[in-house]
Every structure is written in C-alpha cells, then in structure tokens.
Amino acid sequence: MTDSMLIVFQIHKGASSARSDDTKSLKGAILDWITPRGQSLNPPLARNVKTERGFHHERTGALLCPADLDWSNNEYFPPHTT
Numbered sequence: 783m784t785d786s787m788l789i790v791f792q793i794h795k796g797a798s799s800a801r802s803d804d805t806k807s808l809k810g811a812i813l814d815w816i817t818p819r820g821q822s823l824n825p826p827l828a829r830n831v832k833t834e835r836g837f838h839h840e841r842t843g844a845l846l847c848p849a850d851l852d853w854s855n856n857e858y859f860p861p862h863t864t
Contacts, residue, residue, distance in 0.1 A: 809831075809832060816841055816845060824840075
C-alpha cells in the first residue's frame, strides 16, 4: 500500500469512527428530549438500542408523522405495537 493510500484509508477510518461516536451519544439524548418531564415512555425504550424506535414506537412514530396527518387515526396508520 502506498503512503498516499494509507493516509486516505486513515482519514476515512477516522471519519467513520467520528460518525459512529456522534450517533451513539445521540440515542440517550434523544430519549431524554422526547420523554415528558417526570414521566416515562410506555413501552420503555433502551438507551443503547435503536430497533424499537422510529415508526415502531408510539412516541417516536408520532414525532415522525407528517404534521398534516393524525398519528392516532388508524385509517392512516395501523395500531402501534412493539
């Protein structure tokens, strides 16, 4: 491997690692942000797992739902279960 290829590889590796670190730290921060003060989410979401989020969870699905649609209207969206 040439020196320039090694440098490019190291820069790419560093950039990928930085993106990974950024998203890891966001998982917990997002939970703190979307959970009403003094309450908990039902069902609860793990701080280190993303699979139950998005449209799979009542709270995160409601936040992702387009503003002109009613997330609680089963005509648009099927019941939300995890």
